[in-house]
Amino acid sequence: MCPFTRLLAIAALASLWLAGACLAQPFREPVKGSAERAAILDAIRPAVEAEMRDPVEFVVTTMRAAPNWAFMQVEPQRPGGGTIDPGQTGLRDEADMMDGLTVFALVSFQSGRWNLVDHVVGPTDVAYAGWPLRYGVPPALLGLEQ
Template sequence: MKRLSAGLLVFLAVMMASFNGPALAQAFREPAKGSAERAAILDTLRPAVEAEMRGPVEFVVTIIRASPNWAFVQVEPQRPGGGLIDPEETGFAGESDMMDGLTVYGLMSFQSGRWNLIDHMVGPTDVGYAVWQQRYGVPPAILGLE
């Protein structure tokens, strides 16, 4: 009887994990266009990107995911009004042939009542942000790596 009980417990634990896994993996939201939260997340990333792009930028958002403690974005920077950014006129001059465009990936954490930039990268040729899961303890679902 004890073997049956132990086996039943293991079976139930596996079943609960399989049912709860996908639900837990989706524990993020996509802040709506025009929302204060979305603006705050993007404004946290903006100063670092503007420094690298050597001028003002606005973002075309490809991905934005947020949880209570983390935010992850994939954005395309452009000049205000939609102007293209010439990589040779940025901090990446001479390196753009080794980059995959100017796509920006950013990771923010929510601490002390505000969003804080943790890390970002511009134009990686692989999934460079995958290390953020282990390095910073960010949930894989936020990064789209579940």
Template sequence: MRIILVFVMLIALAPGTARAWSEPARGSATRSALMDAIRPHAEWMLGTPVEFVVHELRVAGPLAFASLWPQRPGGGQIDLRTTPAYYRNEIHPDDMDGIGMQALYYRSGQTWVAVHWAMGATDVWYAYEPICAVWRPVIPEACQGM
């Protein structure tokens, strides 16, 4: 048993395995502020009210990344064909991969700003050198090799 414990500790402390980011706890002020920063974008596209299922939430200093699934309060699904963005001809559901959202944030003072975001992306849009130059600490997997 000790050998296994030592082995696990060595792996955990090995170079390259440490992550630069952390996930804000549920109910924390940081998590709430990040959701509040992306919510106006989601509501503009999808209508109100919107809440999020969080798939990934990463923070490293003044940078953050979120992978979210918007829904109506209580888990209600959102039909893209009944949304304000659809009626404005800003989205085309047949060309989207659902309503999943990703956002890259920057904290300015005490305020989180969703600087880049996408909804229904069909590729990893943030795997792009100019984005990786800034947000690599929170999206290292997407930035490998850049």
């Protein structure tokens, strides 16, 4: 085999390996309706309900879980799908500086349950970018490039 052909074969194998590595995510999305998904959402519910000043349910945009971590982006709404008026929440003074009520949250699995680690409501930037350094969460779980 000539050196050029050998180089092409090595490059082809490397690209197949890289493609497989990119597809092999270190996280999963908990199944809608599963007990795990409900437990993860219930971990953030008290903090979000305190800020919204009423019960909420969540529309999940993103949820990624690893064995001991879960990250999510959710849209809170009133039970039954009602819209939340930011002016009627505990965030009313910040509402004009927020980008809606989107919640980004990080939870960890400890002592047999999911626990809220941190969350942010309505950020105008990537407010969770520092969480890998602060909490040791894998950047890939947050969708951050390493």
